[in-house]
Amino acid sequence: MPFLKDGEIRRRAGRSKEILEMNNNKLNTTLPDENEEMVIDTEESTDGITWKDGRRIVELFSLAKALNSCQNVNCTAQLNLLNVEKEKLQGFGSYLTIRCLNCNMLNNILTNKTHYGTKGPAIFDINTKAAIGMIEAGIGPRQLNKFVTALGIPGATAKTLKKREREIQKPLSEIAKTSCVNALQEEIEKTREQLNVETTNGTDIPKLTAKYDMCWQKRGSGRSYSSHSGVGSVIGQNTGKVLNFKVCSDHCRICLKASQLGKEPENHECQKNWNKSPKAMEAHTGAELLKILEDIGEHK
Ligand SMILES: [Zn+2]
Numbered sequence: 172m173p174f175l176k177d178g179e180i181r182r183r184a185g186r187s188k189e190i191l192e193m194n195n196n197k198l199n200t201t202l203p204d205e206n207e208e209m210v211i212d213t214e215e216s217t218d219g220i221t222w223k224d225g226r227r228i229v230e231l232f233s234l235a236k237a238l239n240s241c242q243n244v245n246c247t248a249q250l251n252l253l254n255v256e257k258e259k260l261q262g263f264g265s266y267l268t269i270r271c272l273n274c275n276m277l278n279n280i281l282t283n284k285t286h287y288g289t290k291g292p293a294i295f296d297i298n299t300k301a302a303i304g305m306i307e308a309g310i311g312p313r314q315l316n317k318f319v320t321a322l323g324i325p326g327a328t329a330k331t332l333k334k335r336e337r338e339i340q341k342p343l344s345e346i347a348k349t350s351c352v353n354a355l356q357e358e359i360e361k362t363r364e365q366l367n368v369e370t371t372n373g374t375d376i377p378k379l380t381a382k383y384d385m386c387w388q389k390r391g392s393g394r395s396y397s398s399h400s401g402v403g404s405v406i407g408q409n410t411g412k413v414l415n416f417k418v419c420s421d422h423c424r425i426c427l428k429a430s431q432l433g434k435e436p437e438n439h440e441c442q443k444n445w446n447k448s449p450k451a452m453e454a455h456t457g458a459e460l461l462k463i464l465e466d467i468g469e470h471k
């Protein structure tokens with residue numbers, strides 16, 4: 172190990188301690204229930220970790236505005252961040268309980284903006300953004316938490332992050348569909364450009380050339396395929412872009428949960444669209460995707 176200055180050793184030791192403490196705290200997932208109206212989700216714990224520890228992701232302007240005036244209508248005093256009495260973490264967002272020294276009232280201040288889903292309480296935008304970030308980076312809650320705890324930011328529970336992933340599922344798949352429509356148009360145009368060149372040479376009428384493959388959520392050994400779901404995609408030869416895709420799944424979490432409880436599943440966007448062998452998924456999805464592209468092609 173190279174020679175380190177005393178300051179560096181202390182800094183490193185301090186950081187290791189900080190991470191260790193935060194990770195230990197994550198194991199404890201009970202939360203005192205006072206201040207009920209401010210609790211979005213009681214999965215997170217602030218036990219043992221105070222607002223003075225580590226770092227947070229904060230929307231500065233949002234926090235600055237909230238601190239600008241006491242929430243008591245008869246008081247116009249500014250709040251001081253140093254008067255935080257309690258912090259409640261919800262994923263990467265925090266609820267801070269700040270006492271106003273002018274009127275003595277406790278204020279509930281949020282460190283980030285929130286939004287509402289179709290049902291349930293307010294959701295911190297930062298948690299939804301974290302779910303988008305995980306998908307962008309191709310990582311899961313475990314890797315995300317390793318990264319943020321290394322920065323000294325308390326992690327979010329897998330349950331919170333998975334919930335937020337489900338929230339963005341539908342809009343993301345709509346964006347993907349639009350992107351496919353645009354890619355298909357681009358592929359057709361590029362092929363037409365080629366067609367003009369090639370027909371002058373008297374070659375065959377070119378059709379769209381594409382590659383198809385399916386990837387699985389679980390690795391297959393070549394002989395056994397037991398994955399519950401896979402994504403088939405068609406990639407255009409000229410653009411290298413995905414022209415169409417389909418998720419094939421023989422599993423739905425909501426249906427499964429309902430059947431375990433012996434109940435009818437609630438109205439939901441069912442993920443299950445396959446009930447035959449996983450092996451047959453690939454060929455079936457490929458054929459279906461090409462059929463859809465052919466149908467579109469007839470109308471172009
Ligand atoms: Zn006040």
Ligand SMILES: [Zn+2]
Nearest residue numbers: 423426441442
């Ligand atoms: Zn279902």
